[in-house]
Amino acid sequence: MTAMTRSRTLPTLTGAAGVLVALAMWQFVATVGPLSRAPLPSALQALEAAGGLLGTPGLWQATGDTLVMAFTGLIAAAFVGVLLGVAIGSSPLAMHATRVPLEFLKPIPPIVILPVVVLVLGPTSGMGTFLVFFGSFIAIAVQSSAGVFDTDPVTRATGASYGMSRAEILGRIVLPSALPYIGTAIRVAAPTSLVIAVVAGLLGGGPGLGQSLLMSQISGNQAQLFGYVLILGVLGLVIQGLSQWGERTLLHWHPQYRKEQH
Template identity: 30%
Template sequence: MKTLKSLLYILALPVLLILWWILATAGGASFFVPTPADLVKTFIDTWIGERMFTDVLPSIRRLLIGVVGAIILGVLLGLLVGLNRTARAITEPVFEFFRALPPPVLIPVLMLLVGINDGMKVAVIISGAIWPVLLNTIEGVRAIDPVQNETSRSYGISGFARIRYQILPSAMPTIMAGIRQCLSIGLILMVISEMFASSSGLGFAIVQFQRSFAVPEMWSGIVVLGLLGVIMSFIFQWIERRVLRWYNGLKEVENAV
């Protein structure tokens, strides 16, 4: 099974490239859809150089700050709310209200409150990416087995020790699911935030290419975003396997039984 999965991973990219080449050249050359060869050349010419430092790296820095901030705030606030029934009852309608607001709608407000700077872009990322982490943390804490809670109390485990050794491990599978969603939302909001009142970043560059009808360059920017998404996914999977090693082992035992 693992061999078949690895083979599919290896064959997926060549198959997609062949299909793309066929579709891009079937009706003759298209101004709006470059061939893979043209796109590779444009990608190298556009991004392997100055734009790597003026657009790509600043975007990655904003994304990392925003995502890390959303994860830390989401987990901390989720623990505080999840451990207190009264707090859950009070904050639930408030959270549902703000969660329903599309983050791009908040951009003009954040521009007024924070200013037109990198802080505004990071705030946009945090404002949208925090919700899956926060809500999954609350749900993970709320769903902890009551027997575990009683056992912790019986052994006198309380305070930070209880959070460290009982609550966080028990809620971690749910929290990691929220973090996975947080990464994709953060990447989307990074691009959107850079399309407004910005002078650098991937979002800014893609919009500039689109407005100047630089179609291959625009597509190359989209490819950069896709590569960032793939790299983030692989890094997350690597971290998740190590953080949830005990959980994955338990699932394998249950499946074997």
């Protein structure tokens, strides 16, 4: 086994061992441990419930609804956030004028505006999409503007000295320089969009896995409830992995990722 193969295999094996240890601890706590008398299902019961859910069309319908809300809202947030960030970052005056309002809005969770959005849009997929958009685009705009603003001024001046227009400088110098900021923002927002889409169903009554979680809780089916939690965890890992792969593919030329390849 080469050193490169070993370096890639070891984290995978370590992660798998961590998952098995966590499941074993869960099983112990729920069966003979301090929570054995609590309504917490064991790990085996939750895994069995998750396996049963995989064979039901309702799960796949709910998963599809959740993913549509998450990705539609994320794509819209990326489009608007990058455009707004480029516009702000290109002007030092706009950058300084909007820094405080954007930083003020960034930590506000979408759940704060959930009652108003439900009142306006109703418990629909559009409501969930808007919440995902609201929860993602400000962070993407802030990161995009920072990336544009931090572009090396010497590089910009060099491009201008070679007769490049403002559009060429933006497309060939500024945006490539800001891409690491933008890629990181979207990678972080991707799993967050899944969480927001689930919350939209859990607390706002929208379609998707959040509504399925709520129905399991109301019916008192704890094993099924935790089965949904396990499925959501796996779905989150898949989305996180895809976002990391997309970032590495988009930024394969960046020194950080070139170093990882070697």
